Amino acid sequence: MTDLATEKTQEHSDTTAAQPTAAQPEVRWVEPAPKKRGKKKLWFGVGIPVALIACGAVAVGTIFTAPGVTVLGADVGLTTVDGAQEAIAAAIADATVTISVDGTQETLTGTQLGLSVDAAKTARDIKNAYPLWNIGNWSPGSVDAELAVDTQVASDALSEAFADKYSAPVDAQIEYGDGGYSVVPAENGQGIDIEALVDDLSAELAAAPAVQALAAGVTPIAASSSPSISLVASITETEPAFTTDEATETVESLNSAIDSVVFSLDGDTVDAVPAETVASWIDVAVTDAGEVQIATKNDEIEKYVAEVPGRVDQPATEADVVVDAAGNVLKTITEGHDGYKVTSTEGVTDTISAALTSMQPAEVALTGEKVAHKTTERFRRAVVSKSEGYSYFYETVNDGKEKLMKTMPMALGTPGHDTQVGDFTVYAQLTTQNMGDCDADGNLVPGGRFGYCTANVPWISYFNGDQGFHGTYWHNNFGPGAYMSHGCVNLSQADAEWSYRFLQVGSPVKVVA
Known part of the structure; x- marks a missing residue:
């Protein structure tokens, strides 16, 4: 095995006269020299003691990032992964963003704006892409990192800071009446265009001057400061959490569902529940997040289901018709009806509840028997x-x-x-x-x-x-x-x-x- 070491390019017979030069020493692979007892050390121009490299180039390259690497305004060169992670997280959290909207200015921190980055992953990726041992990749400048924003946190902070620029959107509503559900249209609000603001912020952070996160040496310390950025924000319409189109789609599904609760026996429809009755079995609500929630009143459903056998059970009724010589019916004297007998309604309430909760038709096949009618x-x-x-x-x-x-x-x-x-x-x-x-x-x-x-x-x-x-x-x-x-x-x-x-x-x- 060989070690990474430095070797002078010319020999000096007088060791006391030899001094390190200001130029970057040449680095190459050589056989390890015998250990010397002296404590004298040769330093890289970037501040890395040669003795540290001599301890193992692979170990050093594994731990430290190349110099001249910045990410989102933080200098992470010559840091460990932990140090880079700390510097990136601090830079984003403590960054100050001065935002101007129609002549009004407010300054917010990255934390207040809900900014975040996966600092641990970013630090690992940077270390892997720009290790210390790869001299050819030194000083790449600013590298990309994926900036995330919690839009709700940003919206809350911006709406508080620029209250006069905001008007809250009004969610669409769903109402029941006259045998069906209908829509009360939503209304758009207005506020700062957060998506455009985040795009501008990402570009500004990537171009921000590096903020030193480390002192001389290799021990990571907290960043002394974070980027300070100024942006001009624009006003845009804000959609409600529950739009008119979403409400219309929901109403169509609801009306289809309440109009389609039927019971069948042996393939015959034997009972159809009125839409008004089905509507009384459910409560429809829309959450602040715009999610439709449907709760079924299973006790009410069960009452109806318990009465189904009484409505369905009947003996067969014989048909009575007048026919021609070919057997074609010319007149129906008495309409014939098959006979039905329901033997079980187990699980029917759950079936209906599940269908209504998902706004689907409930076609319930009853357990029982059918007696076909005869015809005179x-x-x-x-x-x-x-x-x-x-x-x-x-x-x-x-x-x-x-x-x-x-x-x-x-x-x-x-x-x-x-x-x-x-x-x-x-x-x-x-x-x-x-x-x-x-x-x-x-x-x-x-x-x-x-x-x-x-x-x-x-x-x-x-x-x-x-x-x-x-x-x-x-x-x-x-x-x-x-x-x-x-x-x-x-x-x-x-x-x-x-x-x-x-x-x-x-x-x-x-x-x-």
């Missing part, structure tokens, strides 16, 4: 027998045996206005109509196509052009051999109403001779 299908048709003078009305239930439901005497079309034979389908139904050449008030319009006007004809079911079943109040002649109409099937008013309700648009009608 009624196929209905009519037969008009001209020779018999009667109309017959039939019904088949669920593809069972056809049953004659009613027989009605009728009157048919007179000669020349015959009721036509064939297979037809009811295509229109009216409760009342003026027939023939009538005006809107039911009066005859002379010269019309039909030559008559019959007003307020009741209970009409058309199945073939202008021919159909209808009630008749102007005569009482019904049955075999009764020919009284212009082709329609005349029925009594009571029978016509019954046929109107029995048949539907789409029901088949067969007219036979």
Whole structure:
């Protein structure tokens, strides 16, 4: 192993006459010389005793920083890591910053402005980048360090120092009313542009003249002074902690959440909670930091959940419908409903609470069973027998045996206005109509196509052009051999109403001779 040592460039036979020169001694790697008993020491021009280097160049380079290194206005050359850390921290904490705003001046310290730097990391980084042994990196001047600022501390200090330059922003508010949440807009305030101020401050500190942190020698001592900087600050608008846009987004989520609490069983929605009820389950608050906090009233949720089985449980209700020959539903007599039985609501309150807290829809799948409802299908048709003078009305239930439901005497079309034979389908139904050449008030319009006007004809079911079943109040002649109409099937008013309700648009009608 070799040691770092100094060696004269020329020999002197008279050792008493030899004196150290003012020039920087040459440094090179040589074999270690034999130890001498004398106490004489050779010093670097930078104040490092050669004996210290002779003790171990690696150790010295590990401990000390090269000369001529400054950071944020503090001279950290020839310091240990601890000394550099102390100097950097002190320089930032005690720095004085004179700030001018619109002609007003105030002086604050780095501590008051919330300035900080990771002094320990910065000191280590500087020592590693500029070690004492690397002579080529001596005197680099100012090096970078990341300056941090606590904007709240800075804002508090500046707003106190320049109170007349500040107006506090007003947070947006969230209100509930008329079945939903709404936004009360925020208002911007004003104050010193802290971001711009910190940028200017960082640049000024980096360029600040070095403040000596060490005396001669290697023992670190506290800095005797810190940088003094003057800055001109600008006024800018300050946003509230909770902006109008943030409130609007929150309100949209809240309204969606309170409108989406539903219970399902086996895939069917069985209960939907009114938005107003859901809103009564939560308290919405916005903190000073602009954070939305939602607290749920679980006792109120639990009360509702406990009543869910009573609202949901029901036996199946059989549907009753009228269909055509193809099974298509023509009329629903009774709406069918599946039956439900809730067997457990365990964990439901927690599920709803978690969803509302995060402003999400709560679609709760209940534990239980569903009983599918059955359907009664009624196929209905009519037969008009001209020779018999009667109309017959039939019904088949669920593809069972056809049953004659009613027989009605009728009157048919007179000669020349015959009721036509064939297979037809009811295509229109009216409760009342003026027939023939009538005006809107039911009066005859002379010269019309039909030559008559019959007003307020009741209970009409058309199945073939202008021919159909209808009630008749102007005569009482019904049955075999009764020919009284212009082709329609005349029925009594009571029978016509019954046929109107029995048949539907789409029901088949067969007219036979």
